[in-house]
Amino acid sequence: DHYIIAGYGRLGQRIARDLAAAGRDIVVVDRRDDRAAQLADAGYAYVQDEAEEEATLRAAGLERAAGLVLVLPQDAANVFVALSAREIMDGRDLFIVARTNEQTSINKLLRAGADKVISPLEIGADRIAQTILRPRVDRFMEQVLGVDALDFDLEEVTVGAGSLLDGRSLAAVDFRRHFDAVVVGVLRSATGEWRFNPDAQLALAAGDALIVLATPEQIRTIRAEAAASR
Amino acid sequence: DHYIIAGYGRLGQRIARDLAAAGRDIVVVDRRDDRAAQLADAGYAYVQDEAEEEATLRAAGLERAAGLVLVLPQDAANVFVALSAREIMDGRDLFIVARTNEQTSINKLLRAGADKVISPLEIGADRIAQTILRPRVDRFMEQVLGVDALDFDLEEVTVGAGSLLDGRSLAAVDFRRHFDAVVVGVLRSATGEWRFNPDAQLALAAGDALIVLATPEQIRTIRAEAAASR
Numbered sequence A, B: 001d002h003y004i005i006a007g008y009g010r011l012g013q014r015i016a017r018d019l020a021a022a023g024r025d026i027v028v029v030d031r032r033d034d035r036a037a038q039l040a041d042a043g044y045a046y047v048q049d050e051a052e053e054e055a056t057l058r059a060a061g062l063e064r065a066a067g068l069v070l071v072l073p074q075d076a077a078n079v080f081v082a083l084s085a086r087e088i089m090d091g092r093d094l095f096i097v098a099r100t101n102e103q104t105s106i107n108k109l110l111r112a113g114a115d116k117v118i119s120p121l122e123i124g125a126d127r128i129a130q131t132i133l134r135p136r137v138d139r140f141m142e143q144v145l146g147v148d149a150l151d152f153d154l155e156e157v158t159v160g161a162g163s164l165l166d167g168r169s170l171a172a173v174d175f176r177r178h179f180d181a182v183v184v185g186v187l188r189s190a191t192g193e194w195r196f197n198p199d200a201q202l203a204l205a206a207g208d209a210l211i212v213l214a215t216p217e218q219i220r221t222i223r224a225e226a227a228a229s230r
């Protein structure tokens, strides 16, 4: 249930740090000597070899992995490794996320087996355009996505069996005032259906995922007081 | 009141397209012949010269511009052009947003006069980590930030003088149900203060900016029916 990060460039380094900070086990793959030295310094598990070789992926424990992060510098390499990984896993579950900088590679990566393709360039262009076209939304998003002192986050909170929210509505627990938080969406576990801007009268059920906008502290309170299984 | 885009690489091209699509006037600066040809094809106003030269910025109409987008390939060039622009403007208003890929350049760009620095690499790393750490939030954000058919957006709506919302609260107009939209934040015009998760009883005033999560169609309805000046 570890995550393999293929490529320890600037993007791979950031992702490794974020996943490790969140307590996930990671194994990094990079062939370069200087990067192997950095990896050893950082104390991360790693395999110093070409990600394009099946033996490297196996050495990184692909068959027991929960996910594969493809952030190699070339899109062609990311496509190739996605195909190898799907072949090795032969239908078994593996989450694959890949970076691209080329609009034209997105479909190739998806067809090669990536579940998700992220283009930092596209996202960056959107954010820059937004600073001009919707400056106040931008300032708002900075609070949501950023790491300011007084910020708040978009987090998922799962309703536990027998918790305060199980079988009750947001209105019934006076959620908005009591927790000073907004539920902007609910993923219903029974149907797999999304409810955006859910009605406060909607009865929740164990397994439902709430998408909550709140400060980290409020999120902790909600998890402990309203969503935890009893 | 036009926007100058310095650099017509992949990021500059995307931003030019977004700003032009939103009806903003743009002038692009790039020294390369192949890019000048692309710019002529796209029908954008442009100056084919080095952005680092003051004469180029003046030729692009900097003194009448509302903003400057710095997406030159080198951070050093972006820093240099930000300094030139601030010197030319000599205290007059100009919004400057710059791209960087180096964490270490952010402060240099801000000190050189950028109002906002965007790092596509950082944002991309955050999004990739999020697909693993908060997968349902990621799917939710895809709807908010993406361009899917059934998507919704975070938009700013300004309360017009004499509009339905001027002097009234969200509760008074039954905002949430009537418009099927969530107000996640309010920027009070009187105080410049942000209210996150505003109380439904809060009396709004002309000039307040609501940050609204809704479909594009609902946003249009809100603008027309609730926020438009009468």
Ligand SMILES: [Ca+2]
Pocket (backbone or CB within 6 Å): A142, A143, A144, A145, A146, A147, A148, A151, A152, A153
């Ligand atoms: Ca935050």
Ligand SMILES: [Ca+2]
Pocket (backbone or CB within 6 Å): B143, B144, B145, B146, B147, B148, B151, B152, B153
């Ligand atoms: Ca959207």
